[in-house]
Structure formats: C-alpha cells, structure tokens
Amino acid sequence: MTQERPSQIxxxxxxxxxxxxxxxxxxxxxxxxxxxxxxxxxKILEDTFVMTMAVxxxxxxxxxxxxxxxxxxxxxxxxxxITIQDENIFKAMHRV
Amino acid sequence: xxISVEEVYETVRMTLDHHFDIxxxxxxxxxxxxxxxxLAAMVQRVRxxxxxxxxxxxxxxxxxxxxxxxxxxNRRIAITPASxxxxxxPHTKATVVRFAKALDAATRKADIDFLGGxxxxxxxxxxxxxxxxxxxxxxxxxxTQRICGFLNLASTHAGMNMNAIARMGHILRDLAFRSDNxxxxxxxxxxxxxxxxxxxxxxxxxxxxxxxYSLNIGISGPGVVRxxxxxxxDCDLTQLSEVIKRTVFKITRAGExxxxxxxxxxxxxxxxxxxxxxxxxxxGDSVAEIIEAMGVGQIGSPGSTAALALLIDAVKKGGAMASxxxxxxxxxxxxxxxxxxxxxxxxxxTLSLEKLEALTSxxxxxxxxFAVPGDTEPEVIxxxxxxxxxxxxANHKTTSVxxxxxxxxxxxxILHFGGLLGSAPxxxxxxxxxxxxxxxxxxxxxxxxxxxx
Numbered sequence: 001m002t003q004e005r006p007s008q009i010x011x012x013x014x015x016x017x018x019x020x021x022x023x024x025x026x027x028x029x030x031x032x033x034x035x036x037x038x039x040x041x042x043k044i045l046e047d048t049f050v051m052t053m054a055v056x057x058x059x060x061x062x063x064x065x066x067x068x069x070x071x072x073x074x075x076x077x078x079x080x081x082i083t084i085q086d087e088n089i090f091k092a093m094h095r096v
Numbered sequence: 097x098x099i100s101v102e103e104v105y106e107t108v109r110m111t112l113d114h115h116f117d118i119x120x121x122x123x124x125x126x127x128x129x130x131x132x133x134x135l136a137a138m139v140q141r142v143r144x145x146x147x148x149x150x151x152x153x154x155x156x157x158x159x160x161x162x163x164x165x166x167x168x169x170n171r172r173i174a175i176t177p178a179s180x181x182x183x184x185x186p187h188t189k190a191t192v193v194r195f196a197k198a199l200d201a202a203t204r205k206a207d208i209d210f211l212g213g214x215x216x217x218x219x220x221x222x223x224x225x226x227x228x229x230x231x232x233x234x235x236x237x238x239x240t241q242r243i244c245g246f247l248n249l250a251s252t253h254a255g256m257n258m259n260a261i262a263r264m265g266h267i268l269r270d271l272a273f274r275s276d277n278x279x280x281x282x283x284x285x286x287x288x289x290x291x292x293x294x295x296x297x298x299x300x301x302x303x304x305x306x307x308x309y310s311l312n313i314g315i316s317g318p319g320v321v322r323x324x325x326x327x328x329x330d331c332d333l334t335q336l337s338e339v340i341k342r343t344v345f346k347i348t349r350a351g352e353x354x355x356x357x358x359x360x361x362x363x364x365x366x367x368x369x370x371x372x373x374x375x376x377x378x379x380g381d382s383v384a385e386i387i388e389a390m391g392v393g394q395i396g397s398p399g400s401t402a403a404l405a406l407l408i409d410a411v412k413k414g415g416a417m418a419s420x421x422x423x424x425x426x427x428x429x430x431x432x433x434x435x436x437x438x439x440x441x442x443x444x445x446t447l448s449l450e451k452l453e454a455l456t457s458x459x460x461x462x463x464x465x466f467a468v469p470g471d472t473e474p475e476v477i478x479x480x481x482x483x484x485x486x487x488x489x490a491n492h493k494t495t496s497v498x499x500x501x502x503x504x505x506x507x508x509x510i511l512h513f514g515g516l517l518g519s520a521p522x523x524x525x526x527x528x529x530x531x532x533x534x535x536x537x538x539x540x541x542x543x544x545x546x547x548x549x
Contacts, residue, residue, distance in 0.1 A: 064162040090099040092353040095135035
C-alpha cells in the first residue's frame with residue numbers, strides 16, 4: 001500500500017492579454033518539475049484576462065525559487081504577469 | 097471552498113499594482129544577559145548573537161517571500177535599550193561610540209537593514225549612564241550607518257522630563273550639523289509613551305518586559321486603502337469606514353500569517369502585527385492621497401483631521417478583528433519627506449507645522465521626518481518636541497518627533513535624502529522663542545488622568 005503524501009497547494013496567477021499557448025507553456029513547466037495541476041479557472045476582470053491555476057507542489061523536484069524563475073521566463077516570453085503563491089495566503093485574507 | 101478567480105486577482109493586484117508589502121520583519125533580541133564590566137567581553141557576546149540571529153532572520157524571510165509572493169521590504173533587529181547594557185561600564189563617550197560601532201559592524205555582517213534600540217527610557221529621570229549615552233548620540237549615530245536611536249522622554253504616568261527635552265535641542269542640532277543635509281537626525285526618534293514592541297524604525301527597541309526573542313511584523317498598504325477609497329467616491333462616511341475596515345482586515349490577516357510562520361521557522365515567539373499605514377515615496381503609496389481620495393482637497397486644509405480620524409479608526413477596527421496580536425504603534429504614519437502627497441501639500445503652503453501637529457493628535461505616531469531651518473534655536477527644537485509629547489502624555493497615547501534641522505537651509509528650501517527617506521521641504525517655524533519656558537527645566541508632573549487606581 002502506498003502512503004498518501006500531504007498536498008501543498010499553490011495558486012499560479014496569469015494576468016495580461018489572452019493568447020494561444022498559455023496553458024500549454026505552463027503545463028510544460030509544471031510537468032518538468034513534477035507538479036500536478038489540480039484546477040484551472042479564467043475570467044475577464046476589469047478588462048484584464050486573469051487565469052488562476054491551482055497546483056500541488058508537494059512532489060516538486062525543484063524549490064519555490066526555481067519554479068518562480070521558470071514562470072518568470074514564460075511571463076517575459078509571452079508578455080504576461082505570472083505569480084505563484086501558497087494557497088494559505090488567500091485563505092487567510094478571504095476566509096474568516 | 098477553493099479560492100475564486102476574483103479573490104486571487106484582488107490579492108495579486110494589491111502587491112503588483114498597489115504596493116502592498118510586509119514593510120518590516122523585526123526580531124527583538126534581549127541582550128541583558130550579555131552585560132559585563134568588560135566592554136570587549138560584552139561586545140563579543142552581543143556581536144555573536146546579532147550575527148547569528150540576523151543571518152537566520154534573512155534566510156527565513158527569503159523563504160517566506162518565495163512561498164507567499166508578498167515582498168518583505170526590510171529585515172531589522174531591535175535590542176534591549178543600549179543604556180541598560182552600558183550601565184556597569186565607564187561613563188565615557190568613547191565607550192558608547194565603541195559599542196555603537198560594534199553593533200553597526202555586526203548588523204552589516206548579518207546583512208540586516210537597521211538595528212534599533214540605541215537609546216534609553218528617561219521619562220522621569222536620567223541615570224549617569226543614560227546621560228552619558230545621550231551626550232554621545234551625535235558622535236555615535238554620525239559614525240555608524242545602520243544604528244537607530246530612540247529616547248522615551250515622557251509618559252502619561254511619569255510626566256515629562258524637561259531636563260532631557262531641553263538638552264535634546266542641542267543634541268539634535270549637533271547631530272544634524274555632522275552631516276550635509278541633517279540626515280543623521282533621520283536615525284533618531286524621541287517619544288512619549290513609547291511601545292516596547294514597535295517594529296518600525298527609527299524608534300524600535302526590545303522592551304524590558306519582552307521575552308528573550310520576539311518576532312514583530314509591520315504591514316503596510318496605503319496604496320491598497322487609497323485604491324479602495326477611490327473606488328467608492330460617492331458612499332457615505334459610515335460605508336466608507338466599512339470598506340476601509342474590510343480591506344485592512346485582509347492585509348492584517350496576511351501579516352499575521354507571515355509573522356506566525358516566520359516565528360515558527362526561526363523557533364522564536366511571535367510578538368505583534370503593527371498595522372500602521374506607512375507610506376513610501378512610490379507614486380500612489382501615500383497616506384495624504386487617501387485623505388484626498390476621501391474628498392479633502394489637499395491634506396492640511398480644513399477637514400484633514402476629521403478624515404484622518406475616520407481613517408485611523410477604521411484601520412484599527414479592521415486590524416483588531418483580523419488579529420488578536422495587533423500592537424506596536426498601529427496608527428497612521430504621516431512622515432513629510434516619505435509621502436509624495438505630504439511633500440506637495442507643504443510646498444503648496446496648505447500644510448503647516450501647526451496643522452501637522454493637529455493631525456498627530458488623532459494619529460498615533462507624531463511629527464515625523466520634517467525639516468526646519470538650520471538656524472532654528474535649540475530651545476525652539478525642544479519646544480516643538482515638548483508640544484508634541486504633551487499631546488501623547490495628555491491623551492494616553494504614543495507620540496514621537498523625528499525632526500531634521502537642515503544646516504544652512506531656510507524655510508521653502510528642499511532637502512533631498514534619496515531612497516526611502518525621500519525629500520523634505522524645509523518648514524516655517526514661528527519666530528518667537530519659548531526659551532524661557534524650556535530653560536525652566538525640571539519635570540512636568542504627570543497629568544491628573546494618570547491617577548486611575
């Protein structure tokens with residue numbers, strides 16, 4: 001029997017202009033780092049394209065700093081702002 | 097329930113567009129057990145502890161920044177008031193300056209931004225060691241870079257130490273004249289009712305009622321509050337207060353989470369979240385602009401004090417709901433040089449020194465980072481300090497003064513400090529002097545409202 005590993009959920013946020021290949025590029029970064037994508041949502045808010053991606057980094061092969069660096073590279077390549085933050089910061093701020 | 101796209105976007109915009117940050121993580125360190133009659137032995141113990149804990153503070157702060165994506169702008173250390181540590185040592189300036197330099201070297205080695213606590217609690221009277229430290233402040237602070245000083249000169253329970261207040265006019269002028277633009281005075285704040293757990297500089301120290309270590313955190317989001325006020329241009333003031341409360345609740349919760357996790361990582365007790373709104377010179381990160389977004393034409397004009405009172409009250413209510421550990425100063429900072437809106441108002445002639453003082457009667461922090469002409473008499477500097485501290489003493493609140501006498505400058509000139517310290521228009525000080533009042537010295541008795549038992 002395999003032991004279940006606790007999850008560590010982070011939220012990747014993409015803001016900017018919608019274009020072809022955003023999900024594909026992000027999915028590639030995640031797969032390379034052994035990060036599972038849990039959920040994806042997107043909306044137009046205040047005329048800005050916003051996509052959030054919940055990912056589980058518990059089994060990640062690289063640390064947060066390296067993940068962030070890979071996302072920054074995708075961001076500058078596609079002219080998007082991409083951030084990654086532990087889900088608990090959103091829970092603390094938006095859930096009583 | 098998973099967090100919605102709207103909620104995520106609101107948080108992300110706070111940091112990306114509205115300058116929300118953790119302004120400081122400040123580790124309070126007790127150094128009482130390092131006291132020794134041999135300065136070299138004490139310096140060795142103090143240096144080892146500051147370097148070790150400072151480096152740990154930096155490592156943990158870096159990890160937290162990566163994890164939560166919220167910037168931590170400053171990493172700081174606050175120590176037991178230095179005057180206590182110097183009590184058993186020879187009362188010479190050389191001893192004080194040597195100790196300050198050792199603290200400065202340790203702070204630099206640990207790559208910590210500032211170390212606070214180089215000061216004394218003298219609200220009622222002054223010991224020989226404290227007097228020696230005060231006399232050495234100009235030399236000690238001008239020969240170091242990262243050391244910040246504080247003096248508690250008054251309290252509601254003790255009254256006001258007018259001997260020390262009279263002396264401070266001379267000390268601050270001496271310190272100011274040791275640098276080109278008086279910038280040395282940015283590194284010292286004098287207080288009434290100083291809190292023991294304030295994480296902000298220049299006034300931070302690790303009070304004698306504190307444990308061995310305490311991790312205190314200062315959050316800051318004037319830009320976030322300004323944005324939410326601007327988005328509600330027509331609601332009434334009751335609703336506006338609610339909107340501000342809700343926003344401050346959110347940023348305080350972020351601060352509490354980060355503070356607790358930092359403390360856990362470092363293996364030290366978590367202290368307090370200071371919810372003060374601290375402006376920076378970045379465009380939009382201004383407390384004055386919040387007041388202006390509320391509908392006051394320019395800060396300093398009639399309506400400013402009432403608007404600031406509403407703002408601070410809403411900030412405290414939102415913060416207190418979010419965290420059981422709100423402490424430190426927890427008011428709104430209105431430093432002139434560090435807030436673009438304040439600078440504009442002084443230059444336009446809308447904000448005078450007198451109105452600035454009135455604003456501090458509802459704002460818990462005091463007259464901060466403002467410049468006065470270089471030829472301002474020491475007794476007038478002392479009188480400005482006495483006025484401000486009297487507001488704190490009479491109203492059971494903290495007030496402080498961080499005044500920059502600008503060498504060779506007159507009212508209307510502009511001092512450029514650069515970086516976080518910004519630039520300060522030199523403010524006009526009324527010509528007549530209160531020297532006869534100040535030079536009476538003695539102790540102003542505690543107000544009747546201090547007798548509450």
